[in-house]
Amino acid sequence: MAQTHSTQSLDFDIDSITGDARAGQLIINDQTLETPNLFPVLNFYAGGTQRSVYGGGVHRTIKEFMIGADRVGTDPLSEYFDAAMTSVSSLTDYNLTRERYEDYLETPIKERELFEPFSGLVFADSGGFKFLNSDEMDGSDFEMEMNQETVFDIQQSLGSDIIVNLDHPIAPDDGHEERVEKARQTADNIHEFLSLSRDFEGALYLTVHGYNYSMIDEFLDVLTDEVPEGVIREGFDGIALGSLVPKKDNRGALITAVSDCREVMADWGISDWPLHVLGISSRAIPLLAALGADTFDSSTHLHNAINGKYNYSMMESVPIDDVDFSRCDCPVCQSDELVDRMKGNAEYQKDILGPVAMHNLIIQKRELAEIRRCIHEEDTNALVDYFEDRFSRDKTMRRYAHQVVNESLGGYF
Amino acid sequence: MKKAPKVNEVNEFLEIASDFENPLEVIRESLSNAYDAGASNVEIRIRSRQGGSDIIIEDDGCGMNERDLESFFDLGNSRKTDAIGYKGHGTKIFYKSDRIEVTTVNDGTSYRAVMEDPWEKLNNKELPEYDLTSNDVRRGNSGTKIQVTNFRSGHGFDAEELTYNKIHHYLKWKTIAGSTAHYFGDGQREMDITVTLDEDIDDSRESLETTNRLEFPDEQLEPSDGEYPAERMCKHYPAREIEVEYDGGETLLQMVGMVGGKETRNELPTYGRHSAQFGIWFAKDHIKVERLNEAISHDNEYIHFLFVANCQDIELSANRETIRNKASPVYKAIREEVEYYLSKVTQDPWFKDYLETRKEGEHRRRSAKQESSLKDRRERVETDGFAPENQAEVLLGLERASRQANTRSFTVEDFDPAADVHAIVRQNGKLRNAAVHRTLTELFEEEVPLENTELAICWDKGDPAELSEYERNGYFGGDVSLDLDQGGLRYQNHDDQFIEIVEVKSLLETGAVPLAND
DSSP states (O other), rough: OEEEEEEEEEEEEEEEEEETTTEEEEETEEEEESSEEEEBBBSSSSSOOOOGGGGOTHHHHHHHHHOOOOOTOOOOOOGSSSSEEEEGGGGGOOOOOOOHHHTTTTSSSGSSSSTTOOEEEEEEEETTTTTTOOOOOOOOOOOEEHHHHHHHHHHHHTTTTEEEEOOOOTTTTHHHHHOHHHHHHHHHHHHHHHHHGGGGGEEEEEEOOOOOOHHHHHHHHHHHHHHHHHHHHHOOOEEEESSSSGTTTOOOHHHHHHHHHHHHHHHOOTTSSOEEETTOOOHHHHHHHHHHHHHHHEEHHHHHHHTTTEEOOOOSSSEEEGGGGOOOOOOOOOHHHHHHHHHOOOSHHHHHHHHHHHHHHHHHHHHHHHHHHHHTTTTTHHHHHHHHHHHTTTTHHHHHHHHHHHHHHHOOO | OOOOOOOOOHHHHHHHHHHSSSSSSHHHHHHHHHHHHOOOOEEEEEEEEEEEEEEEEESSOOOOHHHHHHHHSSSSOOSSSSSOHHHHHOOGGSSSSSEEEEEEEEEEEEEEEEESSSSHHHHHTTOOEEEEEEEESSOOOOOOEEEEEEEOOOOOOOTTTTTHHHHHOOOOHHHHGOOGGGGGGGGOOOOEEEEOOOOOTTTTSOEEEEOOOOOOOOOOSSOOSOOOOOOOOEEEEEEEEEEEEEEEEEEEEEEEEEEEEEEHTTTOOSSSSSGTEEEEEEEETEEEEOOOOSOOGGOOOOOGGGEEOOOOOOOOOOTSSBBBBSHHHHHHHHHHHHHHHHHHHOOOHHHHHHHHHHHHHHHHHHHHHHHHHHHHHHHHHHHOOOOOOOOHHHHHHHHHHHHHHOOOOOOEEEEEETTOOOOEETTTTTTEEEEEEEHHHHHHHHHOOOOOOOOEEEEEEHHHHHHEEEEEEHHHHBBEEEEEEEEEEEEEEEEEEEEEEEEEHHHHHHHOOOOOOO
């Protein structure tokens, strides 16, 4: 059942297909990522200096786990950092000085000695959703106009492996004209993006926007009116489906968007391209993976931790105060020192919540491994059983699980 | 000093016998007992009597020995452990009679037990006794015959109300005759059941013959032709055995069921409204007990479903009508499992197609109805011409009159039927407030203030006598006078108000549209 999509910058090998789900490897710049997989959101640069692992509160602690810093007392947890998502726009979150901004971009992430234990794939989002209302990046002592060129420069300077064009995400209440206009604006950037990235060493993903088949298909129609289809096919390596964040809690809408996107990809003859779903995480991941989405990015591990929640599983989280840490065999919960911190015995919030976030991330990455294992069984029963196990007690989720089982895995009866 | 609590035996017997509210439960208990006795044939005969009925139940089971007969008459002293009637309550329903006679042959001995006037004695606070005699007989030909004389059947068992249809439904819904055990292939014994009603009760047939199996109507996955395409659709959901863990143990849940349209459901022995019979049934011994229709969400309407969720760890109330261990972990666990199972069924693509087919049928019927209603309306237009039935149509008439007169003297600028003053119209370039009615009399019926109304637009003036009454009685303390020469009416409350009347019908007839007179 093996199937390969190879371009100059990427190999996407699909080893197993179960229903609409697929599992394989994404190989970029000689680094291999098993799919389906998760790119945890990570701010490599968050206002601080090298001494503070470039700062970022909980992000900083996560990075300390990534590199095995003394402050966390574990070996580098590299296996959970085979991929990371970082956004160009995150740099603006920290009121940088120009000097620090330039320092951050001077050396690619993976070429910094500090980050030496990290060798995962870096996916750099364009930050289109953030620059929607303002096309400027504001530092403490400088301003910079954000356009396709500056976004690309930042993506490249970070040493990214996967980048996307600067896009114009749609909103649920956009009218038809507005959506078409945004598609046109996105198309305008594509010309520039493709010419800027001619020598880029990494994969280029085309962002597509829409909530259903007709919208996504129309988006591609508008794009190909402006940019010849052949150029798009030659220029891009994968698809990044965007604009779904406002619908993140509407599972039915996510299912429609992803399964319709796969259908559009099939009709446009690009079904073997990797599909990344931007900004959707957590409990929707198993559903969307079963429909054929290959990668995801998620900050749920951080958000849950910041909200005082510890994940027992991808589906279940509990307040930190109620946690029985002995239930978990992850390296964080196996450390007495870190458990003590998670119980609140640390001076800074980042030291309490950081280990929780790391634990949450491990839970999610393990869940993805389990999903891959089920797909590799190449028997729909494995995934159906997985859904049964994970969703049967969850009244809100299970009807969506049934929908996916019916649509992608052959149904129950 | 230790003291043992006492039981008032007579009261207990009375209580238990009375607890069986539905007299048809006699049949249920008899069938269960016959099945427990390994019978392959049961005959039930019911004769109507003044104030009650005589009931004879005969089976070819293994019969009862002396000890079994004791259990038959004793309360709460069943010898059965894994059988349906393990409680020793069921047969006590027979006490509501004038006489009970049991003849039974078991293992070479024939027994006859007779109890006289049990109900009367119990009501006189006397514990009824029975005479027991026995004889040796040839081995073989075992069986039991129970004769209950003048059973106090009460409401629902009256001769006029008891019919084969009703009994057939009861058998299939409430007794072992409606068992779905055979779908699980666990070797359920087949038992032939014959019910014969006295001709006085129901002479529509000789007898009712059935077995102890509920068979779902044949499957039909595809829609039919015609107006109701989903009506005969039917899908069986095959038997599934699900092991359910709960806090304290594990139990087995056996699920089987069907989904079907009205015609399919009518192939089952239904009686009365489907809403009282279909849905999700919990069962014990594969005898349906109580429904859990909440397992189906409102949009999916439980009426299309007949599912039986059997579990031997359900505990029943004395009359077997309700589940009594609903607070237990085992009940909660199976309930959750049933809900989960049904959530899969309601998401089954076939079921969605079925609902879609129903909707399509409804649309087709609506479209046919539309056609016939449009035909009527068009005919009416051809015969009667334009005749407004509501305010909006009156305004349409007004605009049409303006067009016909080839002037643009009236245009409707704003219309809000919910407002006191319904419309703002432009008359010769000037905006005027207008109340719009089919007849002028309605202007007063709405009881709204008229102070801001400049125009009363109506199709016609309505009943002149009614208008005269308003002139005679006034309107909210003010005087009303029609001034038809001036084309309006006067309303004198605090101020003198002139409301111009625009009678659309006459405008259309005369083709003249008045100019604003102010």
